[in-house]
Amino acid sequence: MARFCTHFVILSLALVLASCRNLPGASTEVERQEELRTPAYSAEVQEAEYPAIRTPKGADRLDLEQPLRCFVNWNTQQMISTIPYNLKAFNLVRNGNNDMLPRFEVTGFSFETMPAEKALLKLTKEAGIKLVAKDAPYTGISADNLRGELSEVIDVITEAAEVYYTYNATTKTLRINRKANFSLYVPQSRPILLAILDVLRGAGITDFTADFDDYTITFDADYELRNKIQNLISYFEENPILITYDVRVFTIYPQAEQDIEWQNLLRVFDTGSVKTAKSGVLGRILTTSNDINIASLSAFLGNQARVVSVAEGKFVVPNLWFSRFDIGKCAARSSLEADLSILAKSSYEQNDKIFADITLEAHDGEITHFNVRTKLGENLMIIGIPNEILGVDNPKSETIVFMVPRIIKTLRTSRHLENNM
Numbered sequence: 001m002a003r004f005c006t007h008f009v010i011l012s013l014a015l016v017l018a019s020c021r022n023l024p025g026a027s028t029e030v031e032r033q034e035e036l037r038t039p040a041y042s043a044e045v046q047e048a049e050y051p052a053i054r055t056p057k058g059a060d061r062l063d064l065e066q067p068l069r070c071f072v073n074w075n076t077q078q079m080i081s082t083i084p085y086n087l088k089a090f091n092l093v094r095n096g097n098n099d100m101l102p103r104f105e106v107t108g109f110s111f112e113t114m115p116a117e118k119a120l121l122k123l124t125k126e127a128g129i130k131l132v133a134k135d136a137p138y139t140g141i142s143a144d145n146l147r148g149e150l151s152e153v154i155d156v157i158t159e160a161a162e163v164y165y166t167y168n169a170t171t172k173t174l175r176i177n178r179k180a181n182f183s184l185y186v187p188q189s190r191p192i193l194l195a196i197l198d199v200l201r202g203a204g205i206t207d208f209t210a211d212f213d214d215y216t217i218t219f220d221a222d223y224e225l226r227n228k229i230q231n232l233i234s235y236f237e238e239n240p241i242l243i244t245y246d247v248r249v250f251t252i253y254p255q256a257e258q259d260i261e262w263q264n265l266l267r268v269f270d271t272g273s274v275k276t277a278k279s280g281v282l283g284r285i286l287t288t289s290n291d292i293n294i295a296s297l298s299a300f301l302g303n304q305a306r307v308v309s310v311a312e313g314k315f316v317v318p319n320l321w322f323s324r325f326d327i328g329k330c331a332a333r334s335s336l337e338a339d340l341s342i343l344a345k346s347s348y349e350q351n352d353k354i355f356a357d358i359t360l361e362a363h364d365g366e367i368t369h370f371n372v373r374t375k376l377g378e379n380l381m382i383i384g385i386p387n388e389i390l391g392v393d394n395p396k397s398e399t400i401v402f403m404v405p406r407i408i409k410t411l412r413t414s415r416h417l418e419n420n421m
Contacts, residue, residue, distance in 0.1 A: 070330035085187035099169035116161030202322035283384035
């Protein structure tokens with residue numbers, strides 16, 4: 001029964017629960033009402049057929065991130081830098097319109113282990129609200145004696161089921177969905193923006209749009225992803241460290257198809273230039289002093305092989321987070337290494353030590369993996385990756401990945417800041 005009041009309508013929704021179980025094949029009252037509304041016929045819907053026309057490659061390859069991502073100044077690398085940012089710039093906003101729900105009061109709404117859409121159907125039908133559940137069924141939940149305004153009770157149910165809702169007052173329609181569209185406004189700092197993009201990719205999330213003018217990232221998110229993003233925002237208060245990697249990828253074609261004699265590094269360069277060498281599932285990772293850099297490495301390899309620079313770029317790893325660098329973003333689409341990615345989790349430790357968990361991946365999965373500890377000012381070099389793993393048997397070739405870690409310390413401030421690098 002509904003009773004009209006001066007300020008709002010009181011909607012009493014007392015649910016009487018049966019003490020016995022439903023018999024096999026029996027249905028609840030709500031299910032019977034749904035069956036009555038279901039047409040007694042079915043129709044086959046055929047999708048329209050379109051010719052296999054695709055977006056031209058030139059348009060498809062337009063990438064606004066590339067100028068920011070794929071340039072490294074190897075001559076002026078600063079090992080430690082500080083970036084101030086305004087914490088208020090971090091803001092996660094849900095997009096779209098959501099009208100106010102009718103002013104009804106709910107008194108004593110209870111249910112036992114019921115999918116969220118059925119609980120909401122029971123709740124909204126007396127208010128004359130149409131319910132649309134786009135991707136049901138949802139999580140089964142229970143509640144006892146929920147009270148308050150209709151909007152408050154719906155908030156409780158949707159939060160418990162981890163679904164979002166929107167209400168259209170014109171059509172009196174409540175829509176529920178597992179995902180909603182969000183925009184994350186980040187500080188006007190390019191390294192911080194890159195860090196968040198790389199963390200999203202590190203979590204396997206690639207369906208987002210970055211606006212490099214107003215520093216926003218827009219994406220669809222379920223509750224799990226939304227919570228991850230909120231945790232990332234909270235992270236910057238407690239762990240204001242970013243580890244950034246400058247990367248150069250080479251393909252080398254050994255002379256007479258002989259193996260590269262990497263042992264010669266120890267003769268060509270001063271003692272101690274190669275600090276450590278560690279084997280992975282495939283290949284090895286070296287830590288080196290800065291005596292072995294892009295120029296000196298190219299000169300060393302040039303005596304034994306034809307050296308082709310495939311790509312260079314940078315990616316950012318927030319302390320203790322996973323980030324991904326897709327080499328194909330900075331390489332020619334036709335190159336062998338276009339499908340390669342570097343997945344890294346790093347931490348900055350005492351005495352300027354960096355611990356790195358680095359995985360080299362191809363389209364089909366992991367190629368090799370390394371755990372390595374290095375000191376700030378030292379470089380990392382992955383060697384011994386035969387391109388046979390990429391499906392190329394001839395001519396004999398290898399992929400080399402050269403990485404220089406740097407540290408960015410973020411500094412929270414309340415001042416207004418201009419864009420910074």
